Amino acid sequence: MHRSATDPRPRVLHLTQPVEGGVARVVLDLVKAQLTAGLRVTVACPGGELAARARDLGAEVREWYADRSPGAGLPDEVRRLARLLDEVRPELVHAHSAKAGLAGRLAVRGRVPTVFQPHAWSFEAVDGATAALALRWERWGARWAHRVVCVSEAERATGVRAGIRARYTVVPNGIDTAHFTPGPPTPDERSTGAPLVVCVGRLCRQKGQDLLLRAWPEVLRRVPGARLALVGDGPDRDALGRLAPARVEFTGAVADARPWYRAADLVVLPSRWEGMALAPLEAMACGRPVLVTDVDGARESLPPTHAAHCLVPPGRPGALAGAVAGLLLDPELRASLGDRGRRHVQSTHDVRSTAEAVAELYRELLGGRPLVSFERRESIHS
Template identity: 70%
Template sequence: MQLSSTGPRPRVLHVSQPVDGGVARVVTDLVRAQLAAGAEVTVACPADGGLAPAAGALGCDVRHWRATRSPGPLLAREVRDLRRVLREVSPDLVHAHSAKAGLVARLAVRGRLPTVFQPHAWSFEAVGGATRLLALNWERAGARWASRMVCVSEAERCTGRRSGIGGRWSVVPNGVDTDRFSPVPAHVGRSGIALLDGTAPTAPLVVCVGRLCRQKGQDVLVEAWHEVTRRVPSARLVLVGDGPDAPALRAAAPSSVLFAGSVADVVPWYRAADLVVLPSRWEGMALAPLEAMACGRPVVVTDVDGARESLPPGQGPRCLVPPERPDALAGAVADLLLDPPLRESLGRQGRRYVTTTHDVRHMTGAVLDVYRELLGTAPGGRATGVAHTEYRESIHS
């Protein structure tokens, strides 16, 4: 699928912070598809994490942009550094991913180029009090500098609209590579995973993939795990990922909880699992449940924005639990561990659903359609070429 059949190759600049986890995987998938579609693609991101090497390996131009994960005293420097990247790259379109990159990119561009902002979950859902109000007021104000806001779920869009964030919206659900994330029998999946040495081959295995942080709710899962093992004594839980909550989780976890840390390839862990759990407090639309279902594994997720939309129709009563309810989470997990035929049926349903609804090719194609629309005219209805010339003159002045 070509981005443009005539004229020069469009230049796309992705700006991303964070540089790991689901956001990095989405950006990498977009870069791969856009290079194949004939675009000139640049990624501006911090050098640490997996995004820069992954994008570089695809043949993408990578610019190391120094940026912290959260807003702070270095914000003015981060905006200046990104303006330098903009001068060097001279993009036709900027696509900013997540709250921090969205803040800096919109301050740097200020609507003078077609700008896509993709929140990947709203920043104001992560905080409370005065900080929440500040984040919400920024998103309301910053919307005027986004030509399009791309949400990964209808629930995420509704939350934005309900919170008073205006602008033009597109909903593009996340997608996964259904060739890479594919099923194998669980006993085959467990072979070769050193961390599972000494674990009985028949022991029920629950896997949670995600950054170890408050958003992902692993603390709720660890609390629930005591009740799970009361009902299923041989069960084991593996937390795959790293993050700021790792020390506290290790201190609170019983011996039946294993820590895999950050891994280069999560596919073996999905294939090893009998059940995959993501007990998030908030989400846009996490990749982990989609990846797990693509591997034919049933999932249990919390009833938060995006997560409920990731489930196949009809699975909610068994696989959807209220957030921050360890009792409900324990009940759902234990019930499924004790019912192998139901797990197998749910896994087959999930695989069919992801291949038809959440294939990565659907996602990347929909984003390309947004680009095609925006590259026709710049904000205010001016021709892109005129706006681009004016922007170059203003940013160099």
């Protein structure tokens, strides 16, 4: 569908794969804010709940079929995207996460302003030769991004150390502080008086639930009766189920995590890598104490006074167990951490501030030059 030649509003194309989890929530928050601001917004993605919710918000949605990981289908994915770009003719392309960033930059090649937002670097998610190849691409592909948006200063620093020469902008993640608020737990989530630890996230290697399960027997030794709820679903569900010790519940995917946050005595996210995770921000907004691994974005998401109590080294189940048990045994400290965390998120991680920072970046990239449409280039189909 070609845009009207008389409509002066710029069109933004959000390109994303994956279509679930934190990346999808960030995209939807930006889409909502940009539609409210009067931009014309198109979302290209492989369907899923993200596509349905973007349509509900009023965005144009285009199906772009792409696997989550690079593979033999990449050339066809790039060609399909190039045709989509010819039809949509965006003034700016915002590509989210590694796969969309790969295909998007190959299809656009800098012909219109292009924003790439890694949401954690691709080379951190893999090992060996695959990691080397991912890093080589990120170094090469940076030339086709007018701006690389990192969600934390630590994520930017990781890119710089890795030799990715780009124009960086840091825009910390934000959450809807009017939606995530303190409240009483519901009976379904708070079925007993036993201490409850909650971990919200996709069940996958990145989020580190296996490390928490390995730590859990030691937590039970020190805090008998404690319960652990893993909230979410993902590719590691079966493997984690085989690993799970006693007093662990798998809730599956939930439409609204707030009841679980509000029921928790402690929210834990033992990630192996991140850019800046949303779950700890959501939990703090609900007034709950959090414990996170010291990966990119973790320190920046916490109040400065929380580091001594709420950060543990990544990949160390023993340290994780000690920190979880210590916090469960100190209700006064947990209450203080939850109160300070709530005020911190309200002041520094409100989604409205995030949306305005992205809008300012768009204005910078689109200002001072005529707004241009994406022109058809046969070479990108080859």
